[in-house]
Amino acid sequence: MTEWMGISGMKLNRVGYLIREGFRSIFTHGFMSFASVTIIMACLIIMGSVSLLSLNIDALIKDLENQNEVVAYVDEKINDDAQIRAIGDAIRTIGNVQSAEFVSRGEAMDKFMSNYDSDLMEGIDETVFRHRYVIHLTDISLMAQTKAQLEAVDGISEAKAHTQYAKAFVSIRNVVTVVSLVLIVILVFVSIFIMTNTIKLATFSRREEIAIMKMVGATNSFIRMPFVIEGLVLGILGGGLGYLAEWGIYDGLTVKVVGSMAGSFLNIIPFTSVALFVFIIFIGLGILVGVFGALNAIRNYLKV
Amino acid sequence: MVQLNNVRMVYSSSGTEALNGVSFKVDDGEFVFLVGPSGSGKTTIMKLITGEVNATSGRIIVNDFDMRRIKRRKLPQMRRTLGVIFQDFRLIENMTVYDNVAFAMRVVGASNRQIRKRVPYVLELVGLEGREKRFPNELSGGEQQRVAIARALVNNPRMIVADEPTGNLDPVRSLELMLLFEKINSMGTTIMVVTHEKELVNAFAKRVISIDNGVVIGDGMDGYFGNEA
Ligand SMILES: Nc1ncnc2c1ncn2[C@@H]1O[C@H](COP(=O)(O)OP(=O)(O)O)[C@@H](O)[C@H]1O
Ligand SMILES: [Mg+2]
Numbered sequence: 437m438t439e440w441m442g443i444s445g446m447k448l449n450r451v452g453y454l455i456r457e458g459f460r461s462i463f464t465h466g467f468m469s470f471a472s473v474t475i476i477m478a479c480l481i482i483m484g485s486v487s488l489l490s491l492n493i494d495a496l497i498k499d500l501e502n503q504n505e506v507v508a509y510v511d512e513k514i515n516d517d518a519q520i521r522a523i524g525d526a527i528r529t530i531g532n533v534q535s536a537e538f539v540s541r542g543e544a545m546d547k548f549m550s551n552y553d554s555d556l557m558e559g560i561d562e563t564v565f566r567h568r569y570v571i572h573l574t575d576i577s578l579m580a581q582t583k584a585q586l587e588a589v590d591g592i593s594e595a596k597a598h599t600q601y602a603k604a605f606v607s608i609r610n611v612v613t614v615v616s617l618v619l620i621v622i623l624v625f626v627s628i629f630i631m632t633n634t635i636k637l638a639t640f641s642r643r644e645e646i647a648i649m650k651m652v653g654a655t656n657s658f659i660r661m662p663f664v665i666e667g668l669v670l671g672i673l674g675g676g677l678g679y680l681a682e683w684g685i686y687d688g689l690t691v692k693v694v695g696s697m698a699g700s701f702l703n704i705i706p707f708t709s710v711a712l713f714v715f716i717i718f719i720g721l722g723i724l725v726g727v728f729g730a731l732n733a734i735r736n737y738l739k740v
Numbered sequence: 741m742v743q744l745n746n747v748r749m750v751y752s753s754s755g756t757e758a759l760n761g762v763s764f765k766v767d768d769g770e771f772v773f774l775v776g777p778s779g780s781g782k783t784t785i786m787k788l789i790t791g792e793v794n795a796t797s798g799r800i801i802v803n804d805f806d807m808r809r810i811k812r813r814k815l816p817q818m819r820r821t822l823g824v825i826f827q828d829f830r831l832i833e834n835m836t837v838y839d840n841v842a843f844a845m846r847v848v849g850a851s852n853r854q855i856r857k858r859v860p861y862v863l864e865l866v867g868l869e870g871r872e873k874r875f876p877n878e879l880s881g882g883e884q885q886r887v888a889i890a891r892a893l894v895n896n897p898r899m900i901v902a903d904e905p906t907g908n909l910d911p912v913r914s915l916e917l918m919l920l921f922e923k924i925n926s927m928g929t930t931i932m933v934v935t936h937e938k939e940l941v942n943a944f945a946k947r948v949i950s951i952d953n954g955v956v957i958g959d960g961m962d963g964y965f966g967n968e969a
Binding site: 453644645647648649650651652653654655656658659 | 790812815816817818819820822824830832843844846847848849891895
């Protein structure tokens with residue numbers, strides 16, 4: 437580390453000099469610096485958003501998988517209380533059923549309505565809903581078997597388990613994960629490419645200084661330092677600004693999603709609970725891109 | 741101290757054979773001229789000494805460093821024993837005279853205190869006192885070359901190598917510059933000056949190594965032998 441940074445035995449004077457040089461260069465190439473910070477920001481935001489989406493789907497899947505609830509719908513033709521009670525008794529004789537609670541179509545509608553804007557739901561009447569039993573299982577692993585048994589009960593038209601929804605989300609999650617990994621790789625390369633060219637500009641405008649440094653015997657790590665610092669500063673700037681933007685975008689979007697229909701039964705991860713993680717990843721990638729870009733840019737100058 | 745032993749140099753890019761078996765030795769404290777027509781291989785010798793290019797074959801020793809075996813990591817250490825001067829001065833245009841010289845110290849890790857002490861001393865030595873705050877383009881060619889010499893001297897090298905240092909100067913300035921090199925040599929620094937200016941060389945009774953077509957055709961105290969370019 438110290439060998440690479442060239443800091444071993446370095447006097448404060450030199451550190452100050454190197455940092456000054458690093459910053460000076462950023463302002464000399466204001467436009468390219470701005471461009472590379474913006475590109476890093478954009479790349480991080482795309483990466484971050486896709487990753488956060490994938491994280492949310494993951495949480496949703498876990499949520500669904502952990503619910504040992506099965507809803508058994510009563511045949512629509514059956515409205516007789518006694519008959520319904522008999523169905524309930526039949527359900528409770530199934531071994532894996534821990535509890536079965538009856539929910540009438542009226543109650544189901546009320547619950548549904550309470551979740552949404554009432555004006556959106558105008559004109560919906562309770563016949564849209566079915567009577568149902570909400571059943572909790574003793575052992576989730578026997579879900580499929582129990583579901584079949586429930587569907588075999590006379591008067592039950594179908595049984596739905598959350599795990600079925602979970603399965604659908606797993607395939608969505610897999611697609612999102614692959615897409616985000618490919619995106620991350622591409623975007624990291626794009627960022628490094630832009631960063632390399634930004635810093636190449638800096639090395640080009642200072643090629644005479646570099647030549648003189650080499651001539652008088654400055655070490656390669658010393659020659660690299662101002663450019664690495666420039667890359668670091670740009671990378672951290674891009675990472676930090678990207679983080680703030682991601683925060684804003686995520687919060688903005690979640691407010692919209694939660695307010696919408698689908699959002700009401702989604703449990704969206706609040707940004708604050710992943711903030712530190714996102715921050716570390718963004719700054720880390722910013723640093724990575726900055727340092728790699730700088731080392732890449734200066735490489736040709738240090739061959740001899 | 742510089743020693744070349746049967747050095748061959750073929751530039752792989754063009755296939756040009758620039759040196760074909762060059763041998764000579766320059767001891768510590770010497771003052772030598774390296775002369776020869778244009779294209780004879782003088783700059784190639786300089787580049788081999790500074791480690792800018794590697795010889796195709798043969799052995800080169802520079803201030804106790806074996807250039808054939810030297811690790812890239814050690815090159816800076818080797819270069820700190822040399823002060824290099826070029827025909828075109830190679831000053832940093834947006835730095836003052838003082839900063840151009842201080843820069844060379846700063847980048848090899850000198851402290852501010854050392855810099856404040858050493859830079860005025862070498863500027864005075866090369867006759868540039870009072871010019872510290874000027875920029876290179878505010879100086880004459882002779883003065884610019886003095887800045888380059890001050891920069892080459894400031895880290896106290898064992899040897900100065902100068903490639904056609906008078907190439908851009910008029911005869912009077914050229915002579916003054918050689919006198920300055922002589923003064924520096926008298927203080928103990930080894931000097932090797934590349935030139936093809938016959939009059940200048942013959943004005944000094946110094947050792948002259950003549951090369952032509954990549955081979956040494958003369959080495960002694962008898963002045964300029966080479967064909968004039
Ligand atoms: N970088 C290079 N690539 C290919 N050929 C070169 C290079 N530098 C010099 N040469 C050739 O090597 C020969 C010697 O050149 P040089 O050492 O520069 O001579 P001098 O300094 O005496 O004028 C010339 O023929 C020149 O064309
Ligand atoms: Mg030459």
